[in-house]
Amino acid sequence: MTDDLGRREQKKLATRRALADAALRLCVEKGFDQVTVEQITHEAGVSLRTFFNYFSGKEDAVVAGDAATAEALVAAFARRPTGEPVLTALHAAITEVLPAHIDRTQANQRRALRRIPALLPHQLAAFAAYEQQLAEAVAGRMNTDTDTDPYPATLAAAVLACLRVAVQRWLDASSSADRPSLAKSVDAMLTLLAEGFDTR
CATH class of the missing domain: 1.10.357.10 (Tetracycline Repressor, domain 2)
Structure with missing residues (x-):
């Protein structure tokens, strides 16, 4: 059970970091105002629902x-x-x-x-x-x-x-x-x- 919890936490941290990295990278490449949450989730390979489990918007992700x-x-x-x-x-x-x-x-x-x-x-x-x-x-x-x-x-x-x-x-x-x-x-x-x- 402890190992399962540890793996789940690591997966959550990895997902959060992937979203944050994608948000930062896209905003630098395209300009902050030109980037959407949909683009960030596509770049990170996750769903919109997953994004909003971690962040309230692209500002928080950046x-x-x-x-x-x-x-x-x-x-x-x-x-x-x-x-x-x-x-x-x-x-x-x-x-x-x-x-x-x-x-x-x-x-x-x-x-x-x-x-x-x-x-x-x-x-x-x-x-x-x-x-x-x-x-x-x-x-x-x-x-x-x-x-x-x-x-x-x-x-x-x-x-x-x-x-x-x-x-x-x-x-x-x-x-x-x-x-x-x-x-x-x-x-x-x-x-x-x-x-x-x-x-x-």
């Missing part, structure tokens, strides 16, 4: 790739040893997740699509949800409550901001020769955070 990264980060954080300091555990979790979930081509595509006004509310809602998920994971590890203790939410927001800055710097490098690895960029940002930005 921003869903970041959700998969956030979910993987929370899961990796939960697996870290219980005695490990919170920021150290988050740093290790990000390092684990990056290779499989941050693709340079897709990251550039997502950044281009973020300039579309119709997507802004969906992006803001998604980012808020990611921060909340991570804050709750931090609170659980610390045996505290996000309603009464501001530390988990503050740390989650700061860590995700560091990750966004690291990805942006990685994407903005003019050439591969000038481009630091994403892992090194993340290390630099999180080191600044750990030091409290008081070294200058």
Whole structure:
């Protein structure tokens, strides 16, 4: 029974990712306004009904790739040893997740699509949800409550901001020769955070 449940969950995740990848790819190729949900489902090889089991519209599908990264980060954080300091555990979790979930081509595509006004509310809602998920994971590890203790939410927001800055710097490098690895960029940002930005 457990194996069956595990396989079903993996199939659901694969379907969700296929739809998100198809939505992103088509919107980049054709332009956001020119893409329909029907085209996305055809590209992903699923039915319209299946699409709406996962997303309310194409806007949510386009921003869903970041959700998969956030979910993987929370899961990796939960697996870290219980005695490990919170920021150290988050740093290790990000390092684990990056290779499989941050693709340079897709990251550039997502950044281009973020300039579309119709997507802004969906992006803001998604980012808020990611921060909340991570804050709750931090609170659980610390045996505290996000309603009464501001530390988990503050740390989650700061860590995700560091990750966004690291990805942006990685994407903005003019050439591969000038481009630091994403892992090194993340290390630099999180080191600044750990030091409290008081070294200058």
